[in-house]
Amino acid sequence: MKPKVLIKEKIAQTGVDLLKKDYDVDIGVDWDRAELEAKIGDYDALIVRSATQVDAALIAKADNLKIVGRAGIGVDNVDVGAATKRGIIVANAPQSNIVSAAEHTIALLLAQSRNIPQASASLKNGKWERSKFEGVEVLDKTLGIVGMGRIGTLVASRAQGLGMKVIGFDPYVSKERYVQLGIDRADKLESLLAVSDFLTVHLPKTAETIGMFGAKEFAAMKDGIRLINTARGGIYDEDALVSALRGGKVASIGVDVYPKEPCTDSPLFAFDQVVATPHLGASTTEAQDKAGVMIAEQVAAALKGEFVGNAVNIAPIPSDIAEKLQPFLPLCQQLGKVLVQMLEGHLEQLEIEYYGHIADLDTRLLTSAVLMGAFQSVVSEPVNFVNAMVIAEERGIGIKESTQAATKDYINLITVRSVSNSHSVSVAGTLIGKKNEPRFVKMLDFEIDMAPSKYMVFFRYKDVPGMIGKVGTICGRENINIASMQVGRKKIHGEAVMGVNIDSPIPDTVLTEIMEQAGIGWARAIVL
DSSP states (O other), X not given: OXXXXXXXXXXXXXXXXXXXXXXXXXXXXXXXXXXXXXXXXXXXXXXXXXXXXXXXXXXXXXXXXXXXXXXXXXXXXXXXXXXXHTTOEEEEOTTSXXXXXXXXXXXXXXXXXXXXHHHHHHHHTTOOOTTTTOOOOOTTOEEEEEOOSHHHHHHHHHHHXXXXXXXXXXXXXOHHHHHHHTOEEOSXXXXXXXXXXXXXXXXXXXXXXXXXXXXXXXXXXXXXXXXXXXXXXXXXXXXXXXXXXXXXXXXXXXXXXXXXXXXXXXXXXXXXXXXXXSSOTTOSHXXXXXXXXXXXHHHHHHHTTOOOTTBTTSOOOOHHHHHHHTTHHHHHHHHHXXXXXXXXXXXXXXXXXXXXXXXXXXXXXXXXXXXXXXXXXXXXXXXXXXXXHHHHHHTTXXXXXXXXXXXXXXXXXXXXXXXXXXXXXXXXXXXXXXXXXXXXXXXXXXXEXXXXXXXXXXXXXXXXXXXHHHHHHHHHHTTOOEEEEEEEESSTTSEEEEEEEESSOOOHHHHHHHHHHHTOSEEEEEEX
């Protein structure tokens, strides 16, 4: 059966069509909470926007859920902690609306500078009040930006285009980045507040940011400051903001977000100098199309067991690093799968060694991929990049990572080893060629050059003449086609390892017969 996807809130049709190619898709935009709770257990993926509350109670009923996709930038309405405990990926579409949000920020900045909404409403009511709606220019004014992420950066560039001076505050952005952007850097928030004619915030909704701007911060602001908030409601403490508006400390504000939404009754609405919009930051045709397609692609990746680049509950990896790691993820999963099928006992400790260029990168993602491969066939719950490490910890499996900058034989090399008191088993692999094709290059510490395939069999035996013929003869008689065969050994007449790619599974009876007739003491049939 195809995996089932529930689209609970409207997304662009292009995203819906993309998912329908490979999955059963249901549209539940009219479902109430009771119907959603009753049916969520049937679905492998859930797509929402901001209205649906994906809380712990709903997640507890989602027995088959593998991913929650939020078609937008925030995940405030998703209990990420509860999802993570269940191994459910939570992904968003963080870049889908960044241009729209930045443009709406500038729109609110200009709208309040020139009193555009108020003047429009007055004129439509039959009044001609030019002097009443005198505005201010933004040229040479200072715009303070708190939060220099994607949206804050786009706002900065657009403000510079208007001839504004821009100063930013973000303790998680380097000095070099400010130099690249050509804007000033404030070491302290108070320094920014004291010089800003306009102030915009671009921060997530967290315990630290809610109420971040209270009476103390308003007192530190420049008199007559003009504010913009297209980020999250509640970052400006509402009571303190009302007092600042009433006292003239704040000349005006453009606001698009509110502590509770939908919001049709706010104390801010009583002020003529407040320009208010109903959370329109992402409400453009382009942003909706991008969000729908982007979240559909993330959901499809999760259902295929691939890396979900926008997952918010996976250790954050910068996009340039993730791009370099991406080709190694399938190889790491294959190494993990092969290793556990070679074991003679329990998996107690896993050692993963990274050599070459990848040793300089953040390899946590690769380690998770190895664990995914190792656990997929041996644990009952779904295993993914979110919960792979948690599953290892719950089972008391030790994970040891090590890195070495260079290896004499390979540009990059990954070795995975199971270590216990009774035995040690290892397998190593790399990527070759322009297409980054995976290769197994070591098996049980024997050098080998073998491409992974769905069905493989490995033999360890004493290196004597005729072994290849005996294996081939029995496979041929049983109609098991050999695609390729590789042998590795350390010395003549010592021990050797044979790896065979076959086109179909090898039955246990055939494997036993080969071992008995060829005098082979160790063999493993592998299925990837």
